[in-house]
Amino acid sequence: MRISTQAASQSALLDLMRAQRELYESSQQISTGMKAPDLKGYGNQAETILFARGALARSDNFVDASKRLASRLDVQDLALNEMSDAVQELRLALTTNDGTFLMDDVQSAFSRFTAAINTQFNGSFIFGGTRTDALPFTANTIGQVQGAADIADLFQNSAKSQTGRIEENTTVETGFLASDLATELMEIFARIADFNDGPDGPFDGTVTGAQQNFLSTEIGNVIAAFENISVALGKNGSMQARLESAQRSNVQRSDYLTGMIAGLEEADMAEAATRLAQAQAAVQVSALVFSDMSQVSLLPFLR
Numbered sequence: 089m090r091i092s093t094q095a096a097s098q099s100a101l102l103d104l105m106r107a108q109r110e111l112y113e114s115s116q117q118i119s120t121g122m123k124a125p126d127l128k129g130y131g132n133q134a135e136t137i138l139f140a141r142g143a144l145a146r147s148d149n150f151v152d153a154s155k156r157l158a159s160r161l162d163v164q165d166l167a168l169n170e171m172s173d174a175v176q177e178l179r180l181a182l183t184t185n186d187g188t189f190l191m192d193d194v195q196s197a198f199s200r201f202t203a204a205i206n207t208q209f210n211g212s213f214i215f216g217g218t219r220t221d222a223l224p225f226t227a228n229t230i231g232q233v234q235g236a237a238d239i240a241d242l243f244q245n246s247a248k249s250q251t252g253r254i255e256e257n258t259t260v261e262t263g264f265l266a267s268d269l270a271t272e273l274m275e276i277f278a279r280i281a282d283f284n285d286g287p288d289g290p291f292d293g294t295v296t297g298a299q300q301n302f303l304s305t306e307i308g309n310v311i312a313a314f315e316n317i318s319v320a321l322g323k324n325g326s327m328q329a330r331l332e333s334a335q336r337s338n339v340q341r342s343d344y345l346t347g348m349i350a351g352l353e354e355a356d357m358a359e360a361a362t363r364l365a366q367a368q369a370a371v372q373v374s375a376l377v378f379s380d381m382s383q384v385s386l387l388p389f390l391r
Contacts, residue, residue, distance in 0.1 A: 137352050144345040150255060150338045154331055157252045157262060160209045161328050164263070167207040167214065168321045174201035175273065175314045182280075182303045182310065187291030191284055198230050198277055205266050215266040217246035224266030227274075234281040239274050243267040254334040262327055264320050273313045276306055 174197050181193035205215055205225050212220035222244040227233045236242055243266055250263030284290045288298040295303065 133352055137349060140345050140349045140352070144342060144349065146256060147338050147342040147345060150253070151335065151342055153252070154254055154335045154338060157254065158328070158331055158335070160214060161262065161324060161331065163207065163209045164214050165321070165324050165328070167204045168264075168317060168324055170204035170207075171201055171269065172314065172317045172321060174198075174204065175310060175317055178273075178276075179307055179310045179314065182307050185295055185300075186293065187295045187299065188293055190291040190295075191280075194277065194280055195230055198233075201270070201273065202227065205270050213245075214250075215245060215264055215269065217250060217263065217265050218248050219244065219246040220250075225270060230277045230281045233274050234278045234285075236278075239271060239278065240267065242274070243271070252331075254331055255338065258334070260327070260330070264324075269317065269320060272309070272316060276309050276313065280306060 177200065178194060178197035181190060181197060184190055184193075202225055206223055207214055213222065213224050214220075216222060216224045224245045225243055227236070227242045233239060233242065245266045247265075249261045249265055251259050252262040253259045283299075283302050288296065288302070291299060
C-alpha cells in the first residue's frame with residue numbers, strides 16, 4: 089500500500105491561505121471602516137451603490153444651491169422692504185400743507201428707492217433679471233428722470249426674470265425686474281418735478297389749491313405703486329417659504345441616501361473585530377497544522 093502525505097499537506101496549505109485572506113480582509117475593514125476597498129468587492133450591490141452616490145451628489149448640490157438662493161431671497165426681501173419704506177416716505181411727503189421742503193423730501197425718497205432697486209448680491213444686481221452685470225436703473229436724480237425722452241430708457245434690466253432650480257424637476261421665477269417695480273413710481277417723480285417747474289409751481293410755503301389737487305391725485309398714484317411693491321414682497325415671502333420646504337426635502341433625501349450608502353458600504357465594526365480575532369486564531373492553528381504536516385516522514389518506520 090502506498091502511503092503519501094501530499095494531499096494532507098495541500099489541504100493544510102489551502103486552509104492556511106484561506107485563514108490569511110480572512111485575516112487580511114477583516115484587518116482592512118477595521119482600518120478603513122469599509123466592507124471592501126473598491127466597488128468590485130461589493131458584487132451585485134455595486135450598481136445600487138453607484139446609483140445612490142449619484143443621487144446623493146445631486147441632492148447635495150440642490151441643498152447647496154438652495155442655501156445660496158435663500159441668501160439672495162433674504163437680500164431681495166430687505167431691498168423690497170426698503171423700497172416699500174421709500175414709497176411710504178414719498179406718500180407722507182405729499183400729504184404736507186407746507187411745500188417748503190417738499191422737493192427735498194421727494195428727492196430723499198427717490199434716492200432711497202433707487203439705492204434699493206440697484207441692490208447687489210455677491211456682485212450681481214438682483215433686480216437686473218438675467219442681466220446681472222449692469223446697473224438696473226441709471227438715473228441718479230429726479231432731474232435725470234424728468235429729462236429722459238422715455239423713462240424706459242433709464243432701465244438696463246433684461247426682459248426675463250432670474251429663475252432658480254429648487255428641486256430636480258422644479259424651476260421657478262425667483263427675481264423681479266427693476267422696470268416692473270419702478271416704472272410707475274418714476275413716472276410719479278417726473279410728474280412732480282414737471283409740476284414744480286410749471287406755472288403752478290414751485291412748491292414753496294403753504295400749498296395752493298391747485299397744488300393740493302395735484303398732490304391728492306399723486307397720492308392715489310403713490311398708493312397704487314405701494315401696492316405693486318407689496319405684491320412683490322408677498323411673492324418673495326411665498327418663494328422663501330417654498331424654498332424652505334424644498335430645502336427640508338433635499339436635506340431629508342440626502343440624509344436618507346447617506347444612511348443607505350453607509351449601510352451598503354460601511355463595515356459592522358463589532359462583527360469585523362470578531363472576525364479578525366477568529367481569523368488570527370485560524371491562521372495560528374492552520375500554520376501549526378501545516379508545519380506539522382510538512383515535517384511528517386516515513387523514514388523512522390523504515391529503519
